[in-house]
Structure formats: C-alpha cells, structure tokens
Amino acid sequence: MSLRPSDSPAAAVGPALALKLSDELGIETVGELLRYTPMRYVRRGESSGDSAPEKGDWITLVGTVTRADERRMRQRSGTFLSVTVDDGLRTYVVTFFNPRVIKRVLRPGVRLMVAGTVGYFRDQIQLTHPDWLVLPEAGAPRLDAVGSPMLAAMAADATAKKEGAGTSADGVEIDPADFDRPILPIYRATKALQTWTIWKAIQLALDAVEWGEDALDDAHRAERGLVTTAEAIRGIHVPETQEDIDAASERLRFDEALAMQLALAQRRFADRGRVGPGCDYVPGGLEDRFADRLPFTLTDGQRTVLDEVRADLAAGEPMSRLLQGEVGSGKTLVALLCMLRMVDNGRQCVLLAPTEVLAAQHHRTITRMLGDLAIAGELGADPDATAVALLTGSLKTQARKEAMLATVTGTAGIVIGTHAVLEEKVEFFDLGLVVVDEQHRFGVEQRDTLRSRGRGDVVPHMLVMTATPIPRTVAMTVYGDLETSTLRQLPAGRQPITTNVVPAGKEKWERRLWEVVDEEVGEGRQVYVVCSRIGDDGTPEGQRSARRAAEGAGGDRAARPTTSAVDMFAELTAGPLGRHRVELLHGRLPADEKNAVMDAFTRGEIDILVSTTVIEVGVDVANATTMVIVDADRFGVSQLHQLRGRVGRGGLPGRCFLRTSAGESSPAMERLRAVAASNDGFELARIDLIARREGDVLGAVQSGVASSLRFLSLVEDADVIDDAREFAAEVVRDDLTLADHRPLADLVDAVMGPSRISYLDKS
Known part of the structure; x- marks a missing residue:
C-alpha cells in the first residue's frame, strides 16, 4: 500500500479511526496526520510534565506503580483498587472500580501509561478509572499488550487477543514492543482518542506514505544543514536519540517559515504587472501649499518614509505598504501629504478608520490642518481647494446623502469613514489611494473591497498604518504581504x-x-x-x-x-x-x-x-x-x-x-x-511578544484550526524567517503560482492547509 500525503488516512488506519481523527483533531489527510507532532517526549526515568495539571485537565502520564491497594467501598458493595503512580516528579493516585483483572496486573514496579481527567483530593492529584496501558521495561520478555483498550476489545470479541499484540477500541493493533523505546512521544489527546492510538496511527501512516520530491534540493539542504522532510517527519515521531529530535525540529522549523513566506510572497507579488494610478509630483499643488504652511519641520524619519511612499506611488504598479510608527511619530501627517499628492493628480483618497470616534477625530484634525484648502464649494475656500467628506454609519440621512454625493462626483478628494465606506452603494469618482488606519482591525477582504473600486482596470494604491509597534519577525509574517516603512523618531517638542x-x-x-x-x-x-x-x-x-x-x-x-x-x-x-x-x-x-x-x-x-x-x-x-x-x-x-x-x-x-x-x-x-x-514602543512590543509568546499568528481561534506554528518561534527565529523570506521572494518573483515548483506548492498546502491559507487571505 502506498499513500500520498494528500490522501485520506483511512486506507492506512481504517475508516473508524480515520473518522475519529477527523472528528477529534480535524485531521483529514495523511500529511496532516504526520504533521500532528508530539507535544513532548518521555524518557525512561523522566517525568511526564513539568507543571502540575489543573482540575479537569485531560492528561497522559508515564510512570511506575509504587503501591497498589484493594479497598472496600463505603457506600455500596464491591471494591476498588487504589494505585499510586510516580512519574519521577510527582505522584498520582489512580482509582479503578471492580478491579478483578486489573489488580493482577497493576502491581508495584510495573511501568504504566495512564490517561484521564484530573481531580484533586486534599491536594493529591486523582485520576478515576482512567485509560491505561502497561509498558514493557527495557530487556523484558515480549508480552501481550495489557490495558484498558485491550480489555475493551476483549469484552467485545474474545478473539481480539493475538500473539504479541492487542487490538485497541479503535481497531488498531497495539504492539507492546512499540513502547520498548528510550524515547516515547506524547501527543495532545482527547478523552475519545488516546495518545498511544494517535501514535500507532502515525506509525501506520509512516509505513504507508510515499514521499515525493523534497521541497529543497540537495544544495539548499546542504547549505542549511537540513535533513529531508521525510527524514524529519520520521525522526520527530520515532526518534532514537535527542539528536534525531533536534535535526527533525530544525527542518520542520524551516518548512513552517518557508511555507508561510511562500504564501505571503504570492500575495505580495500578486499585483505585479497590474496598473496602479499615476501619481507624479505637481509643483505648486495642494501638497506644496500645505507643506509650506506647516509651522514645524518634518523629522528625518518622516522625510525618509515619504520618499519610500512617493517612489511607490510613481512606479506605475499598485502600492501595498505598511507604515508602522511610534505613538505620536506623525504617521497621519505623512499619509495626508501622500493623499494631497494623489488629489493633485485628479484622483480621490479614502481613509478607513475602525471606529466612529477615530473617524471623526481624523476628520476634525485633517480639516483643521488644511483650513481653506479643505472646504471646496464653501465661502472663503481657496480656489484650488478640495473637500473632505465624513461617511459613517450613524450619519443622519441628509448628511449621508451629501457625503455620498461628494464622493461619487469627485468633489471630495479625501473621504474619511468607517466600515460604512465598504458598502456597495458607496461609489467613488476616481479612487487612487486607500489609507487604512489601525490595520489589525481590518482584514484583507475588507481592504480589497475598496481596492476593487478603482476606475477601469486601475488598482488603487494601499497604505496601511498601525500605531502599535510590531516586532520585525511579526511584521515579516502577519504583515509579510506588505512592504514596510517604520517611523521611530518623535517630532521636536514631544516630551517623554x-x-x-x-x-x-x-x-x-x-x-x-x-x-x-x-x-x-x-x-x-x-x-x-x-x-x-x-x-x-x-x-x-x-x-x-x-x-x-x-x-x-x-x-x-x-x-x-x-x-x-x-x-x-x-x-x-x-x-x-x-x-x-x-x-x-x-x-x-x-x-x-x-x-x-x-x-x-x-x-x-x-x-x-x-x-x-x-x-x-x-x-x-x-x-x-x-x-x-x-x-x-x-x-x-x-x-x-x-x-x-x-x-x-x-x-x-x-x-x-x-x-x-x-x-x-x-x-x-x-x-x-x-x-x-x-517609552520605547518597539522594545515594549518585543517584551509583549515574549510574554504572550506568539501563539498562532494566523489566529487559530478565528480559523478553527490547530496552531500553524509548532516549531517556528517569532521570538527566537528571526534568522530562519529572514532566510525563508529571501528564498520565497526569489522563487515567487518568477513563478507566482509555483507551477514550476510543485514540491514547494505541496509544502505550502501541507504546512498551511487550505483552511489556514484561506484565513491568511482574510486576515
């Protein structure tokens, strides 16, 4: 039997277990099963975990029985077996009711794997009637598998017992020899799906899978000192030594970084060849006249960022740029100067804000700063003035009609609004630049809604801003589809x-x-x-x-x-x-x-x-x-x-x-x-990232899938992310769809998965 990573695991593990893997873990393919990696390992003589579990947690532990006492129940007839298990760090009291068979097996000295729900009694960790499995000791004679899955299967079918193997309740044969290893993987399990059943399913998939061409050729692997993905997958699940785990982790870490950067590069280069709004410098225009009125001098940082943005605006292709800056560094002023250049070229701009309070604040600030340059059509307006319209969901009917009319006729060169501007009935005369404030409050789909409203085939430029300083590694991942400009310098006069x-x-x-x-x-x-x-x-x-x-x-x-x-x-x-x-x-x-x-x-x-x-x-x-x-x-x-x-x-x-x-x-x-x-926002952002760790930067809660980053750390792996980003850009620049790099396309699908890529497109 030979299976591809994209095949269903049913052929390897059986339909019943395949269904349970899907229901319990969301695993649909062989590749997803093989990338369901251990959350930790247990070695002989080591404990199963460092921190004490919480009440109600479902845990798996490996330890040695130090005491087993059969006792009579107080409230009803019968007995129960109280077993003390020591995992090298703490002890657990495991209780079994009606222990007619169990008491013959669970004796002091037996090595045991136990999985169940944690309870506490007088500060002692308790597990009541958990699932269990006796593990062989090194060099011990080969024995039949003994444990609750074995007993459950025997109760259903007396023929379940086989020479040297037992059949679990999921229909998977459990060989005791599998557990006669120096290093045992422990998987994040559920009450309905035990860690040993997951491991056996993975072993069956490992034996059945046929790996295609590796995503990295020999030269690229040698340059980075990496093993193949096939070797890494096997090494992470059935390691013989710590070196096997380390080598596997290094390759899987790079695979995660590369898959994410390939997906982001595809989105970053998607606009290559498309037409962006022309936007040249217009001497004596609104941009110049406003700049001449400023009562202060722009900071060096503002001038640098303006040069970067202006170069993009004049390049002929749609700009996609992130402007991040320290609190109070003058991002709005930079955006306004860019918007005025667009207005000077006869096009419109929209500034999208996440709340009505912020939208109204932007409207007040910009109209105040522009003065008579912002009141076209009103008494006292400058002859070359434009209008600044405010469009929010709470506007009264007449005010809303006036704002929408100014937008569709082009009277308003600058439109400031909330999600209300995303509505289909809001039309622009000639939209050239979309500015998104507080980028993390909006998704790609919402931004693209506005970018689709350019005239003809022209795609508006996009500048997204955030006042939340972003660590460089996060900027290369969460915002990896955007070129990045950074403002660190505060204007003169700002007090700490x-x-x-x-x-x-x-x-x-x-x-x-x-x-x-x-x-x-x-x-x-x-x-x-x-x-x-x-x-x-x-x-x-x-x-x-x-x-x-x-x-x-x-x-x-x-x-x-x-x-x-x-x-x-x-x-x-x-x-x-x-x-x-x-x-x-x-x-x-x-x-x-x-x-x-x-x-x-x-x-x-x-x-x-x-x-x-x-x-x-x-x-x-x-x-x-x-x-x-x-x-x-x-x-x-x-x-x-x-x-x-x-x-x-x-x-x-x-x-x-x-x-x-x-x-x-x-x-x-x-x-x-x-x-x-x-007061350094970038240093605080780094501290914040370390405190929270990175979790799932793709938003596992929102996408409903498991964490996309199992090995890659946004705190510690900046060099790996840098390397992967350069590699991905080099490939995608010439092969946007990865049609000529099929193994890389397969890697993106294997690591990210369709649902994760879909969420990345919306985030």
Whole structure:
C-alpha cells in the first residue's frame, strides 16, 4: 500500500479511526496526520510534565506503580483498587472500580501509561478509572499488550487477543514492543482518542506514505544543514536519540517559515504587472501649499518614509505598504501629504478608520490642518481647494446623502469613514489611494473591497498604518504581504511620558494619585481616566465581574473584580473631583453623543474624561497631560503604551498612572513595571511578544484550526524567517503560482492547509 500525503488516512488506519481523527483533531489527510507532532517526549526515568495539571485537565502520564491497594467501598458493595503512580516528579493516585483483572496486573514496579481527567483530593492529584496501558521495561520478555483498550476489545470479541499484540477500541493493533523505546512521544489527546492510538496511527501512516520530491534540493539542504522532510517527519515521531529530535525540529522549523513566506510572497507579488494610478509630483499643488504652511519641520524619519511612499506611488504598479510608527511619530501627517499628492493628480483618497470616534477625530484634525484648502464649494475656500467628506454609519440621512454625493462626483478628494465606506452603494469618482488606519482591525477582504473600486482596470494604491509597534519577525509574517516603512523618531517638542505603577488599596498611594489629578485640572490641564469595561448592567462581562466580586478580591487575577467606567464616573462625580467638569465616554453611547463628548473634550470644555479604550488610538487633545489607567493589569503591554500615548502631545510633559491590584511578584506586575520603565514602543512590543509568546499568528481561534506554528518561534527565529523570506521572494518573483515548483506548492498546502491559507487571505 502506498499513500500520498494528500490522501485520506483511512486506507492506512481504517475508516473508524480515520473518522475519529477527523472528528477529534480535524485531521483529514495523511500529511496532516504526520504533521500532528508530539507535544513532548518521555524518557525512561523522566517525568511526564513539568507543571502540575489543573482540575479537569485531560492528561497522559508515564510512570511506575509504587503501591497498589484493594479497598472496600463505603457506600455500596464491591471494591476498588487504589494505585499510586510516580512519574519521577510527582505522584498520582489512580482509582479503578471492580478491579478483578486489573489488580493482577497493576502491581508495584510495573511501568504504566495512564490517561484521564484530573481531580484533586486534599491536594493529591486523582485520576478515576482512567485509560491505561502497561509498558514493557527495557530487556523484558515480549508480552501481550495489557490495558484498558485491550480489555475493551476483549469484552467485545474474545478473539481480539493475538500473539504479541492487542487490538485497541479503535481497531488498531497495539504492539507492546512499540513502547520498548528510550524515547516515547506524547501527543495532545482527547478523552475519545488516546495518545498511544494517535501514535500507532502515525506509525501506520509512516509505513504507508510515499514521499515525493523534497521541497529543497540537495544544495539548499546542504547549505542549511537540513535533513529531508521525510527524514524529519520520521525522526520527530520515532526518534532514537535527542539528536534525531533536534535535526527533525530544525527542518520542520524551516518548512513552517518557508511555507508561510511562500504564501505571503504570492500575495505580495500578486499585483505585479497590474496598473496602479499615476501619481507624479505637481509643483505648486495642494501638497506644496500645505507643506509650506506647516509651522514645524518634518523629522528625518518622516522625510525618509515619504520618499519610500512617493517612489511607490510613481512606479506605475499598485502600492501595498505598511507604515508602522511610534505613538505620536506623525504617521497621519505623512499619509495626508501622500493623499494631497494623489488629489493633485485628479484622483480621490479614502481613509478607513475602525471606529466612529477615530473617524471623526481624523476628520476634525485633517480639516483643521488644511483650513481653506479643505472646504471646496464653501465661502472663503481657496480656489484650488478640495473637500473632505465624513461617511459613517450613524450619519443622519441628509448628511449621508451629501457625503455620498461628494464622493461619487469627485468633489471630495479625501473621504474619511468607517466600515460604512465598504458598502456597495458607496461609489467613488476616481479612487487612487486607500489609507487604512489601525490595520489589525481590518482584514484583507475588507481592504480589497475598496481596492476593487478603482476606475477601469486601475488598482488603487494601499497604505496601511498601525500605531502599535510590531516586532520585525511579526511584521515579516502577519504583515509579510506588505512592504514596510517604520517611523521611530518623535517630532521636536514631544516630551517623554512619566509612568508610575500605583498599587490599588494602598490609601496613601490612592490619595496622592487623585491629588495629582486635582492639581493638573487646577493648572488648566485635562485628564483621561480609562477603564477596562463599560459597566455591569446585565452584560456577560458585568456578570463575570460580579461573580469575581462575590468570590473576593484576594488570590489570582481571575478572582479580582474590575472597576467599570460607569462606576468610576459615579465615584469621581460624588467625590472631591466632582467639582470639576467630569464626563463619560464609551462605545455604547449613541454616535452623536460620543462625538459631542469628544468635541467638548477637544475644545477644553471637559476637565476629566472617564472612558473605555474607545480613545486608544488617534485621539489627539494637546491639553491632555495626565492619564489614569484603572485595572491596568487587564491590558496588554502594547495597549497600555497606546493608551498613554494620548497624553503629552502638546509640548507639555505627560504623566500616566497604572492603577492595579496585581500581586507584587505576579507576571502582571512585571509587565506593568516594564511599561513604566520604557517609552520605547518597539522594545515594549518585543517584551509583549515574549510574554504572550506568539501563539498562532494566523489566529487559530478565528480559523478553527490547530496552531500553524509548532516549531517556528517569532521570538527566537528571526534568522530562519529572514532566510525563508529571501528564498520565497526569489522563487515567487518568477513563478507566482509555483507551477514550476510543485514540491514547494505541496509544502505550502501541507504546512498551511487550505483552511489556514484561506484565513491568511482574510486576515
């Protein structure tokens, strides 16, 4: 029997187990089965895991029986067998009921593999009637497989027992000799599918699969010191030595990096040969006139990025570029200058923002900066002015009609909007540039919706921006389909923000915190107070918080209640700060009310704004100097950096207070201290990545598939990703579809899988 990696595993493992592999693990092909790699290994004399399991966890352990006692049950007739298993790190009490056969086998000294659900009794880990299998000791005589799968099969069919092998409940023969190995793989299993059944299925697939040509030729493997993929797959599942595991991991790590970079390169080069909007420099146009009015000089970083973007705009092909920058580094100004060049060439631009608050903020900022250059058709407008239209979902009917008319006729050279601009009925006169703010809030499909609205066969340029600094390895993966420009330099006059961690519940610290707020307002400054949620009012988050409060505030993070924005607003207005002008802003307010509050804060008519993270990005109030982040441990490192970037934007020093109930030695407190110690967003992004690890950068939760990155680390493998990116670009530049590189195309499909590639296209 010979199977290809794309075939169903049924021919190798049988239809019953193939169905279970599909239902339990989402495995549909031989290739997916073989890439379902061990989560860890157990060696003779070593423990099955480093950390104690949680109650309810499904675990697999390998250990030695140190004690076996048959006892009578108290509440009913019969006996049970209490077996103590030591895995070298801790002991487990394993209980079996009606142990007529089991008690003859599970004696002290027996080596055992056990899988079941964890329980605790008086701090002792308990497994009740788990699945089990006796493992042979090195050099011991060959025995029949003995364990619960064997017994289940025997109960169904007395002929199941065979010489030297037993048949599992899934119909797979289990040979005890398989477990007579120095290194045993442990797979992430389920209650319905045991680790040893998965391993046996993989062994059957290994024996049946016929590997085609390797994705890397001899020269490429030799250059990198890599084994073939076939050797790596076998070495990762049935290793004889640690060196086998290391060599296999190195090759599978490169395979993951290369497959991802090939998929991204295909998307990056997809626009090669297509026509982009022409965009030459127009002397004396809106771009020049606006630049001449600027009361400051552009930073070196802004000029460098502008040169990169302008070169793309003039290249004749559609631009796809990511502009990432430090908080307050002037990304919006760069984007505006590029948009004005496009308008000078007779084309339109759209700026897509993720929230109405941010869209309205951009509209206010851009119209204010442009002045009479942004009010075409109005009294006092410059003769060459354009119009800046705002299009959001909450606009009243008349305002919406006017914005859509200005868009379709071309009167508005710049259109600023939310998801509302993605609607089919929104038409552009001649769209030339799409600017996406906060790129991570939108998917490729949404961006492409706008790019499809160019005139004729012309594909609009695309500039996506993010104020969340991105580690280089993440930029090469999550945003690997885009060329990247980076702004690190802050404009002259921006003051560093001083950040302090304030332990909640310490009266002296709390009192001083609100005294500072009072002093800042007394000096005519404005203050943000940011909370992690809106309010309890029957929402699921509110109910969870109420449960936390009922459980008490001590212990770990999950047990501590949070303070809602609604409650904080009530607390501040009822206290000494209530004599100041305090307002509330959150996402559930009507759109016109949100805009009214934000406008009032911008005009200086509100002293203290209690808000949720609706003000996280883009909000620019020069007079705001202080921010208090309540329950700061509920936010990520990068999000905290984003939030505090809202203060100190007007030449005055900024202050940020991180109020938290986190324990002094907790990981949450360590994260907060890291934020307090640095204003470098790129360094904090690196710390954030290390703290979170990379998880599944393709979003396993959203795509519904297992993690795409089993071996590749975005923290540690920058060199591997760099190498794979260069390799992929070299191939895809001349062979976009990989038609002439079939083994590489097969690698992309094997590692990524159709569902993962589909999600990557949407992310």
